[in-house]
Amino acid sequence: xxxxxxxxxxxxxxxxxxxxxxxxxxxxxxxxxxxxxxxxxxxxxxxxxxxxxxxxxxxxxxxxxxxxxxxxxxxxxxxxxxxxxxxxxxxxxxxxxxxxxxxxxxxxxxxxxxxxxxxxxxxxxxxxxxxxxxxxxxxxxxxxxxxxxxxxxxxxxxxxxxxxxxxxxxxxxxxxxxxxxxxxxxxxxxxxxxxxxxxxxxxxxxxxxxxxxxxxxxxxxxxxxxxxxxxxxxxxxxxxx
Ligand code: FPP
Numbered sequence: 001x002x003x004x005x006x007x008x009x010x011x012x013x014x015x016x017x018x019x020x021x022x023x024x025x026x027x028x029x030x031x032x033x034x035x036x037x038x039x040x041x042x043x044x045x046x047x048x049x050x051x052x053x054x055x056x057x058x059x060x061x062x063x064x065x066x067x068x069x070x071x072x073x074x075x076x077x078x079x080x081x082x083x084x085x086x087x088x089x090x091x092x093x094x095x096x097x098x099x100x101x102x103x104x105x106x107x108x109x110x111x112x113x114x115x116x117x118x119x120x121x122x123x124x125x126x127x128x129x130x131x132x133x134x135x136x137x138x139x140x141x142x143x144x145x146x147x148x149x150x151x152x153x154x155x156x157x158x159x160x161x162x163x164x165x166x167x168x169x170x171x172x173x174x175x176x177x178x179x180x181x182x183x184x185x186x187x188x189x190x191x192x193x194x195x196x197x198x199x200x201x202x203x204x205x206x207x208x209x210x211x212x213x214x215x216x217x218x219x220x221x222x223x224x225x226x227x228x229x230x231x232x233x234x235x236x237x238x239x240x241x
Contacts, residue, residue: 001221003053010228012181014058015051015220016203018195019044021187021211034078039213041086050217051132052097054224058133058177060104062195066141069110080111083138084118091122098131104173105140106148135177142197145173149198172198179203182227184220186212202234 019040026036044061051059064079071079087101094101101122105111119138149171153163169175180196180203188209192200206223208215231238 001218001225003050003217003221006054006221006224007228008055011055012224012227013056014060014178014180014182015056015223016060016062016180016183016196016200017047018062018183018185018193019212019215020185020189022213024187025211025213033075034082036211036213037079037082041082043212043215045090046216047220048094048097048099048132048134050220052099053217054221056132058135058180060135060137060177060180060196062137062140062193064105064138064140065194066106066139066144067194080115083136084115087118087122091125094122094134095126095129098129099126100129100131100133101126102133102135102174102177103138104135104145104177105138106144108139111139133177135174137195140173140195142192142194146198148173168198181232182206182223184208184223186210186215202232204230204232 022036022040023033024036025039026033029035048059050056063083068079069076091101103119103123107116115138119136146168149168152171153167158167177199179199179201182205183192183196183200183203184206185191186208188207190207192205196203204227206226208219208223210219
């Protein structure tokens with residue numbers, strides 16, 4: 001789908017992506033799974049361009065989950081190094097494009113200090129940018145995020161009856177991020193896989209069979225088109241309905 005076929009007044013503010021299918025894409029070509037992640041980089045930055053073109057203000061991607069540590073050691077090492085490589089290789093161009101880079105996820109002992117340093121550098125460099133906020137979920141799990149929020153709330157000593165949905169939302173990893181309007185998952189899996197559990201309560205979900213390495217901005221525009229055809233009621237009734 002072309003961008004000009006979309007309704008410019010109905011562009012989602014926040015899109016979140018589960019970039020699934022890299023491993024299968026590579027295996028189908030007789031390549032090591034890691035080549036699928038490499039090919040996924042091109043897809044990711046085409047999607048970033050698509051968001052800039054369409055005026056999407058927030059993009060969040062699932063780069064590494066709290067469950068991904070269970071993958072073979074070499075793949076985990078590859079993903080860590082690859083994330084660092086992408087941050088180093090792309091931060092300047094993202095900065096020039098007006099993109100603010102942020103991270104969500106647990107910063108525990110398993111995340112190498114060097115990668116944390118790269119994350120902090122990229123966030124610091126781009127912190128004044130406002131065109132698009134590009135959030136990378138690394139060592140992220142939706143349940144872990146809720147656990148961490150509950151721990152912080154308990155530690156603050158607040159009275160249980162004072163805890164509301166707002167209290168929880170304020171203690172998430174990045175309380176500034178609006179809830180996603182649209183979640184896209186590639187590669188024909190119809191699961192959420194522990195992504196943004198609290199935040200996606202009212203998100204529209206879009207699934208495509210395309211593996212992530214084949215996904216491009218036109219496919220993102222397809223997803224936005226489907227989103228524009230939906231009737232978001234947030235538990236209420238449609239106007240006039
Ligand atoms: C899922 O495919 C994909 C991942 C676990 C990682 C994707 C990461 C990138 C594209 C790099 C992102 C980096 C930054 C800095 C944003 P899979 O391996 O689960 O595929 P499969 O389901 O076919 O096995």
